Amino acid sequence: MNPRTVIFEEEQRRLQEVCTRLTRDSLARAIFLIDKNGQILVAVGETANIDTTSLASLVAGTTAATSSLAKLVGEEEFPVHFHEGKRDNLHISLVGEDHILTVIFDERSSLGLVRLRVKKATEKLVEIFVALAERQGLGEEADLFSEITDEDIENLFSDTF
Amino acid sequence: MSFINYSSREIILKIVYYGPGLCGKTTNIKFIHTATNPDARGKLISLETKAERTLFFDFLPLSLPAIRGFKTRLHLYTVPGQLFYSASRKLIMKGADGVIFVADSQDARFEANLIAMDDLKENLSAYGYDIEKIPFVVQYNKRDLPNVTDVEKLREALNPWGVPDFEAIATEPDGPGVFDTLKAVVKMIIQQLRAGAR
Numbered sequence: 001m002n003p004r005t006v007i008f009e010e011e012q013r014r015l016q017e018v019c020t021r022l023t024r025d026s027l028a029r030a031i032f033l034i035d036k037n038g039q040i041l042v043a044v045g046e047t048a049n050i051d052t053t054s055l056a057s058l059v060a061g062t063t064a065a066t067s068s069l070a071k072l073v074g075e076e077e078f079p080v081h082f083h084e085g086k087r088d089n090l091h092i093s094l095v096g097e098d099h100i101l102t103v104i105f106d107e108r109s110s111l112g113l114v115r116l117r118v119k120k121a122t123e124k125l126v127e128i129f130v131a132l133a134e135r136q137g138l139g140e141e142a143d144l145f146s147e148i149t150d151e152d153i154e155n156l157f158s159d160t161f
Numbered sequence: 162m163s164f165i166n167y168s169s170r171e172i173i174l175k176i177v178y179y180g181p182g183l184c185g186k187t188t189n190i191k192f193i194h195t196a197t198n199p200d201a202r203g204k205l206i207s208l209e210t211k212a213e214r215t216l217f218f219d220f221l222p223l224s225l226p227a228i229r230g231f232k233t234r235l236h237l238y239t240v241p242g243q244l245f246y247s248a249s250r251k252l253i254m255k256g257a258d259g260v261i262f263v264a265d266s267q268d269a270r271f272e273a274n275l276i277a278m279d280d281l282k283e284n285l286s287a288y289g290y291d292i293e294k295i296p297f298v299v300q301y302n303k304r305d306l307p308n309v310t311d312v313e314k315l316r317e318a319l320n321p322w323g324v325p326d327f328e329a330i331a332t333e334p335d336g337p338g339v340f341d342t343l344k345a346v347v348k349m350i351i352q353q354l355r356a357g358a359r
Contacts (some may be wrong), residue, residue, distance in 0.1 A: 004163040004354075012168035037256030038220075038236065039164040039173050053203050057220045057236065061208075064252040065217070144165070145354045147229055153351050156225045156233060160201045161193075161340045 005035060011132045012041070018124045019044045019101075026117035027109035029088065032102040033095070033125070034059050041099070055102070059092060063100050082111065093118055096126045162256040163354060165231070173234045174350050175256055176343070179281045180263035181273035182214065182242035185302040188331040189263060190221045190237050192339050197223060215241040218253045228351075235347065242277065251284045259296035259346040260285070264319055266301045266309040266328075271318070278319055292322070296349035299326040300342045305333065325349075 019031045023045045030045035032052065038060035043052045063081070070078040083090040091103040091114045101122065103114050164173040178186040187207065194205045203222035210216050218238050225233040238257075240250040254260075262281060264274045282292050299320045301312055312328060320326050325345040329338025 004165060007164075007166045007168060009168045012166070035164070035256075037162060037164070037175060041166075051204055053222045053236075054206055054220070057222075057238075058206065061217060061252070064255065065249065068248055068252065144229060144231065145351075145357070148351060148355050152228050153348055156228060156347065156351075157340075157344055158226065160198055160223065160225055161196065161344075 005037075005039070006136050007041060007132070008135065011128055011135070014128050015042050015125065016044065018121050018128070022103070022117055022121040025121075026103060026105065026114045028103045028105045028114065030104045032056065032059070032104075034100045034102060036060055036063065036098050036100060045104075059100055059102050063092060063094070080115075091115070091118065093122065095122050096129050099125070099129060101125065163258050163350070169232075170227075170230060171232045171234055172228070173236060174258045174347065175236045175238065176259045176261065176346055176350075177254060177257040178237065178239040178261045178263055179250075179277065180242055180302075181265055181270060181277040182244070184242060184263045184265035184270070184274075184277075185329075185331045186239040186242060186263050187213075187215055187219050189261075189300075189302070189329075189336075189339055189342075190219055190239055192331050192336040193223070193237065193343065194221055196336060196340070201225070214243060215239055216246070217241065217249050225347075235343075237343075244276070244280075247280070250280070251287060254284050254288055257288075257290075257295070259298075259350045261342055261346055262297070262299045262319065263329075264299060264301050264315055266303045266312075266315065267306055268308045268310050271310055271315075274315070274319055296346050296353055297322075297324050298342055298346045298349070299324060300329045300338060301326065302329045302331055302338075304328045304338075305330045 019033055019042045023031050030047050033042040034040050034056045038057040040052050040056040066078050066081050080093045088104055088106050093101050095101050105114055180186050201224045206220040208217040221237040223235040238253050240253045285292055301315050327338045327342045331339050
């Protein structure tokens with residue numbers, strides 16, 4: 001069976017706290033924590049007008065492409081990549097092996113400040129992910145799937161298609 | 162790799178459409194986008210060149226009803242089919258929960274199907290997947306065109322494992338076979354999750 005990613009409420013709350021604090025400290029507009037497969041874990045700040053699902057898949061795509069570019073030119077990784085716009089900028093950085101932190105900021109902040117604050121927050125995020133990985137090994141989530149019936153599976157498609 | 166969030170009570174499954182260039186992977190997900198209840202679908206993202214070739218990927222998020230209190234979301238991706246986009250094709254496979262191989266039924270594309278299938282096997286094993294274990298279905302698309310290969314011959318060449326397979330015409334207004342293909346792979350993924358939990 002394929003491995004799976006599980007997020008529990010406690011870790012979700014801790015990740016959310018770190019990201020909320022980072023938004024404040026870095027004067028960011030919005031912050032997104034995403035996994036490398038394109039799933040969103042946390043979205044904080046001015047996220048109302050942003051399609052977060054699309055953002056997550058595109059950030060994961062561009063990060064995967066950037067990582068391959070690094071290998072092509074002989075670097076192991078480009079842990080940070082940055083997109084500069086007329087008004088908003090995007091600071092994308094790796095958190096451990098499997099996650100990506102995306103900070104959207106405008107002229108109220110600066111690249112230097114974002115870079116500094118991201119570095120500090122990343123250490124805390126990595127700690128939480130290490131704790132989460134240990135918890136995932138315990139199999140707390142197993143019950144959810146064992147209770148699924150064939151009827152549940154059939155009903156999944158009833159209203160959608 | 163399925164994603165389960167106990168905080169937002171969501172299960173997210175990533176499904177990848179694979180196949181040779183211009184076989185209809187993007188057409189499949191464009192049809193799904195059009196024919197799905199608007200409340201259940203997200204925005205379709207298509208990273209195409211001017212010649213309608215997928216450059217990096219297409220992406221369509223869908224919401225299914227809750228299962229045991231958990232909202233089920235599908236993230237559908239297509240890979241670029243052209244051989245020279247091999248690097249980006251491999252990237253999209255990461256974390257896939259299920260794979261749909263879309264074959265082009267035309268005689269002239271028989272060889273291209275075989276090459277794409279070999280490429281799929283190679284990319285799956287690069288991520289440690291086994292084609293005989295990952296939820297996997299095959300679709301024989303473009304059945305309405307003249308000069309199509311017999312399904313039996315396609316099956317023999319592309320589905321020696323006997324996984325569920327479907328004939329389809331993704332360009333038709335009612336897209337025969339398109340939803341059947343998707344449903345089959347979703348069922349396989351959930352059944353596999355269940356088997357793993359028991």
